[in-house]
Amino acid sequence: MVVTNVLHMNTGVGETSYASNSTHQRKVLLKARPVLEDALKELYTDHRLSAQCLQIADLGCSSGPNTFLFMSEIIDTLHGLSKQSNCKAPELQIYLNDLPGNDFNSNFKAMPTFYNNLKEEETEDGSGRVCFVAGVPGSFYDRLFPSNSLHFAHSSYCLHWLSQVPENLENKGNICITTTSPPKVYEAYMKQFQKDFSKFLSLRYQEMVPGGRMVLTFVCRSMEDPTSKDWTIWELLAKAFLDLVSEGLIKGEDVDSFNMPYYTPYKDELKTIIEMEGSFHVESLEVFEHNWDHNDEDNVHRSADNISSLFRAVCEPLLASHFGDLFDVFEKFSKNVSDHMCQEKLMVNGIIVSLSMK
């Protein structure tokens, strides 16, 4: 499986699309807002960065309302800072990056409306548009931008995706790390994450200007223990696939040979990687817990459906690239989630890291 070719959120704006099922991610984006604003403020007041145009990247932008929420947030914050300091707002070039299978067309079709709404924000001298948006297809585990060009990079809820599934995994009956996975499975995943995240940092270091800043938000583990209950959600999805196997709809070997390109580090693990790689200072690091269900519903069935819809919007193309027909796996998954939630809620931890270039 070449992750770059098959990983993307569900396209379009339909019932199962990412655009219609990304309230969870919206909440994460709003959670990170104060950190984002602080980083932009420091960027704005850094006199090394008196550029006529600030170059900003959203790495893993996906499509739909969250993509536009991020851009509005950036523009509003920087315009607010300009007003406060009585300066003309800088021009902004915002790069929306995601893998080549992402639905850029949906974002691009919404751009005329976005630009029209921005008109009020145009410079008073009538010199026109102050924000220029471009789409950049490619993996953030590769170079994406010219050297020494980027002022600010942002990534929300993407860096838990690995560049590839670790090689030679023996993880039968599972589709990710589980509490019962052999230690070698955890170690292989951890090493892949270390390699990927280090590469991510060193690539961005090449692309950024001195004084450049990054704010990264992604899923993390709540505890150091690698076999923690943070993996429960994937066990419940694996169980749904195993049910399909027992019904003779898919083959057991298809489950055995599939593993998610997904890993969530513990905060100390992340700090160590950043220090070892050496390109960036950690300005702040914050862990938060929230419900996988964005609505935090009391009704376990509705709650389970919300979670299943979220996972479907995010994972369906990836899973379909391996299994082909997915039958009613997301209904089964919802049932498993619902059963589990009779005992306890399904929580998830996120980490917000603010970094500055050394």
Place this chain on the structure above:
Amino acid sequence: MVVTNVLHMNTGVGETSYASNSTHQRKVLLKARPVLEDALKELYTDHRLSAQCLQIADLGCSSGPNTFLFMSEIIDTLHGLSKQSNCKAPELQIYLNDLPGNDFNSNFKAMPTFYNNLKEEETEDGSGRVCFVAGVPGSFYDRLFPSNSLHFAHSSYCLHWLSQVPENLENKGNICITTTSPPKVYEAYMKQFQKDFSKFLSLRYQEMVPGGRMVLTFVCRSMEDPTSKDWTIWELLAKAFLDLVSEGLIKGEDVDSFNMPYYTPYKDELKTIIEMEGSFHVESLEVFEHNWDHNDEDNVHRSADNISSLFRAVCEPLLASHFGDLFDVFEKFSKNVSDHMCQEKLMVNGIIVSLSMK
């Protein structure tokens, strides 16, 4: 009709797609190659432009093989120049621009293959990718790029498209200028082109760096006379719509109220606009004639089918946005073209203009 929202080539890679029916435009691109190479050479040797990264825009890139042909041409030429001068090749950032309805997803999905093919071109020190591609949705009659950022702009076979249909046209039974259109129709079209092309130049002037260059290729008229036979092709398409009217399939008023946002200037008319606008020097200007049929077939039916397929790939979304169902209009058009070609071939004139910033 808001041209920005409805004008785009047929998407995807199917039988009627632009990607599968753009050999005509490919020939135009190859025709302009020497001019493109000269302009890049002058750009490369201009010492004002010792940028670490050259910023290059393809305005109206569409989708499919021609988009990639242009990029390969740019990269090959600049790498050739670097080799000749024994210098490290500059990084390139290529912006693919088109209207928001363009099929950017198709281009983006082909990027991994394009980048893989480029690997041989990577810098010898292993510093990685030398070309960074971004998509820019928007009309080139608006600002698209930050001020003072672009080194080279290119546009092939797009600038005959106007930003809007001239207002209050009375052009009954026609869908563009024809030999029988009232003078007011021609004047309104001419004025719209003057306005649009002047705006195009002044916007690019804001976006380009001193020493910046442009190469523009588009359809032009073969003679000064505005009612020349250059419009014949549109008369044959209008006739196909009038046939649909006589069959009761569409309403006559739908034809009367539709006009193409399309105008082709005569070379002297173009020179005057460039001089009046005042931002650019004309470095070279070349007119060429070629057949609307890219294969220049002897068999009139095959030739007419080729031309009909070309027009379908280019005009179908625009026409469908006005007429809804197009029935068999392109078959009728092919028949009309074929009948006409029994008397004479259907030729078209193109103009290649190379410009440098004043």
